[in-house]
Amino acid sequence: MNNKLFRRIFIIYAVIVLIAGFFTEIYITSTVRDNYIGNLREHLAGESRLIANDLSFDRKNLDGFCKEIKDKIHARVTIILSDGKVVGDSDRESATMDNHSNRTEIEQAANFGAGMVIRYSDTFKYDFLYVATQVTQNGIDKGFIRLAVPLRDVDHSINLLRVKIILVVLIVLLVTWGVSVWQTDHLRRLLRQIVDFSRSLSKGEIEKRLFLKEAGEFTEIADNLTAMSVKLQEMMARSEEEKNRLNVILRSVPDALLIIDARGRVALSSTSVRDFFGDVYAAGARFAEVVRNHEFTALIEKVREDRAAGMAQFTIESPSEKFLAVRVSPLFYGKDELSGFVAVFHDITEIKKLEQVRKDFVANVSHELKTPITAIKGFADTLLDGALVDRENAVRFIETIRSNSERINALVDDLMTISKIELGVIKVEKTLTDVQGVFDNVAELFKTKAVAKNLFLSIAADSSFPQVEADKNRLLQILTNLVDNAIKFTESGGVTFGIDRGSDGRPFLFVEDTGIGVPAKFLPRLGERFFRVDPARSRKMGGTGLGLAIVKHLVKAHGWSMKVESVQGKGTKVKITL
Template sequence: MLLSFRARLTTIIISMVALSVIASGLLMLKTFEENHINVLEDTLEREMRLIAAQMDWVAGSNEELIDYYTERAIKLQELTDTRVTIIKSDGTVLADSNYNPREMDNHGHREEIIGALEQGLGKSTRSSDTLHQNMLYVAIPVTNTASDETYVLRLAISLAEVEQSISSLTVVLVVGLLILFVVAALISYRIALGLTKPLEKITQVAKRIKNMDYRARVEVKKNDEIGELGNAINAMADSLQIQMTRIRENENHLQSVLSNMINGVVMMDSQGSILIMNDRAEQILGISASKLIGRHYREIKQQYELSQLIMEGFETRKHIHEEITFYYPEERLLELNLVPIYQTHGTEFSGILLVLQDVSAIRRLERMRSEFVANVSHELKTPIAAVKGFAETLLGGAVKDEETAKAFLEIIYDESERLNRLIGDILELSKIESRRVPLILSPVNIAQFMVNTIAILEVSAHRKHINVNLSAPEELYMEADEDRLRQIFVNLLSNAISYTPEGGKVEVRISLTEQEQVRIEISDTGIGIPEKDLPRIFERFYRVDKARSRSSGGTGLGLSIVKHLVELHKGTITVQSVVGKGTTFILELPIMH
């Protein structure tokens, strides 16, 4: 584009110079020719005035006059180097220095003759019929003093010399014009290059800016109009770069917020087309955003109730809050908020913002909280009712029976102990769940630690003739809170002993995994846990066999406390069990924290 512009600009400049030179040359040639002819005319006029004054005029017949004046005309031609002609007023030629006047036509109609007779001076430039070349004719009227007749004296000179001069001048002008053309072409190209080269750079920068390269800048070398244009382009690029940087930062911030939100966000325009959909919304709806962006919300075919709510939102254009159950891609309870979006000071409806929140866990926690309160109430009610009942019996007179009073008091003591353990476990679990139990980490020799822990429960195991076997590598240390670690294994071993029949066996195996974690397996040959109960055994107050659990003095909180303490140690606990054959608890704890 700019190369074409440069060529056009160069052509225009050369054309203007050429036209100017040609016009000047033509004007110069015309002026030169006119000035030369005017000089010749003045010269011829003076010479004719002089001839007319010095001429001897005679009278006679035409034949006599022709002979006389022809002789004079020939002599005058030799003196003036011009063609001399004498003509009567009626156009008859009396003498001519170059041609026989008797054979010449009547000259009364010639332009210079008419001009001389009418105006006193006649001039004409034309091709001579007799000499066949361009001639300049000048004529004046003269009076024959001998016969009082009016003659016309005419001098003619060839214009060949003038034409030769003009031809020479034309050649000079043409050569000069060609030289000027070359110089003008070079100068004009230089001028065009000086104009278009900065424009080329500006155009290149403008294209780079159009292609979003906002770092492109014009190198300004002059403070002329093109330099001002370059400065304007640079200022525009600076402004665009700042604005685009801000826009990108805002987009990145918005994208980061949307991508990391725990709630699903879907934004639709006033026509119902989906504009924005974050990652969480993809997970909740089970549909990729790439399949929905730009499409209508009705294409969310798996969720009919959701489509109906969105349709209601577009119809009412009011805030809608609902909870609905989704069954795809999995069953969950969702809280929906449909918020209408308005622009232009809240007058122009521009779409709807849908916020999806998975409240399944919240509702499950609320249910667990309710169950926990109910379970606590139930667990507290049983020992309190026993204490109250036996106390009332004693107050009613049973205290006088020493054996009965002693038995009742022992029951009251046991129930109060059970109540104390229950309250203690509840407080302990509450502290652990609220992360108010700091871990005091120290190196623990796991083999020696487990020997000491088993020793604590040796009496209970011996009472049921249960062997507790330990298999552990020597000198294996791990970083842990020794008191909390003991609490974990006392609970697990107590359960293993409690739910293993007499004569059974409990095994503790300790090993080091490839991931450099300590793996501890506690297996028993007890009654086992049904498969349906395995996912829930770590819940608070959950019991597989409620009657036996109460008879064993358990509170139903032990395994829940164990799970929380294992998680505080950044470890994991799993369980495997077969009814009638036994149960295995598997713990994996990091060596270092």
């Protein structure tokens, strides 16, 4: 091992010491200077107040008065009138001096009663501290007394202090360097032995041993490394065997897999376990904490008792609802000794959903067809039994048969439409479509129907969207179904449809009515095949229960999204975001 590591450590500490010394020097010198200047300021302010007690601005030869004061307090004294005129100074003839009203210390004193400033003197080439005090006699502001002292001695003392601090820092660096050189050499020898030994272990030379003399804390490291080398070969062999076995198992199982030991704890899990059961840490946990289902627990116990594989199906709710099929097999590492279980999970959610959809579809179609077919058969039998001679009733019976046959035909047409959309037979070909023309066609189709129910039918279109990317015929079919539904379930008020802009700036089509509305609990089911909020009312109006399902499929085929907002008794609004 070379000296680079220890050189870097020494350089880091040296830099730290230098930075610490630099900021310490700045802090100490700044604090000392500020304290000295603060004390000097308070002293000069006190002197100013004492001078003000004996000062008369009417006195002649104020220059001489200032010189007498300077001899006593060893500070330059200047007397200034309220307008800034200098009437007395200890160092210069006051008559030759400029107006001082714009001096910083005088402005501060005029505003606050006292002022202080440090100003560099171009004449003397060092800073001066100026302290000004406002003089008030009999409630009248007479002027100012300004005292000034040089800061040359202060700066000289600060420089001496700075030199001392630098010397201390240098001494610390020299001592640190000497100690680090000695300690570095000792540590380098110990680390060299440890590195050589660890390198031998990495090469597979496990038979070597490590002995350190006068190593201090490194002795425990050497002992641990030596003990590790004794057991490493055995552990490596066992680990390799386990690794090969588990890799074979994991590669052969495509679904979620848990290997559970005889105590009921998970020894190994496949990566897909998280997809099935959420973000759980399976390794080492009890299987019941990973798969929280009593049916699975019962299956494990049954396999434990029977020593034979078993299967079960169950449902989990978290992290999402899933239907799972699981096969649990006993695991034997030794003869007739149960070592654990292998559980393989298959997600059959989609299969279950498809089965349920098929059952619901068959049930709904059967139910929808049974009523009109029964009506047709009943009235046909009535006619055959002699009602044909009763012309008035015969016509009514035939009209009923025709109405029910039309209902069956509409149902079949809607089913064919949905099937064609799902199979891709009906394709959506988007082009730039004039939405106003589509709106006018829909309004013309339902104008008579709306007037018959005394409902208004209005178009509300945002002029900034004259055209949209859509299949014109399918767009017309979507709006036709939605407006037809709105008129059917509206008894007063009317229906408004058109296009508008959302809060996010995206356009959306809408159909809004003032009808009976939909209870909140039924909103998620709107768009399901054959779902009706009020089955009797819907069938009476001739609905098949597939209108919204067709709309939902066409909207999805366009790549749009649909949302239904409704308040029971107030109306419904369907929004299709483009």
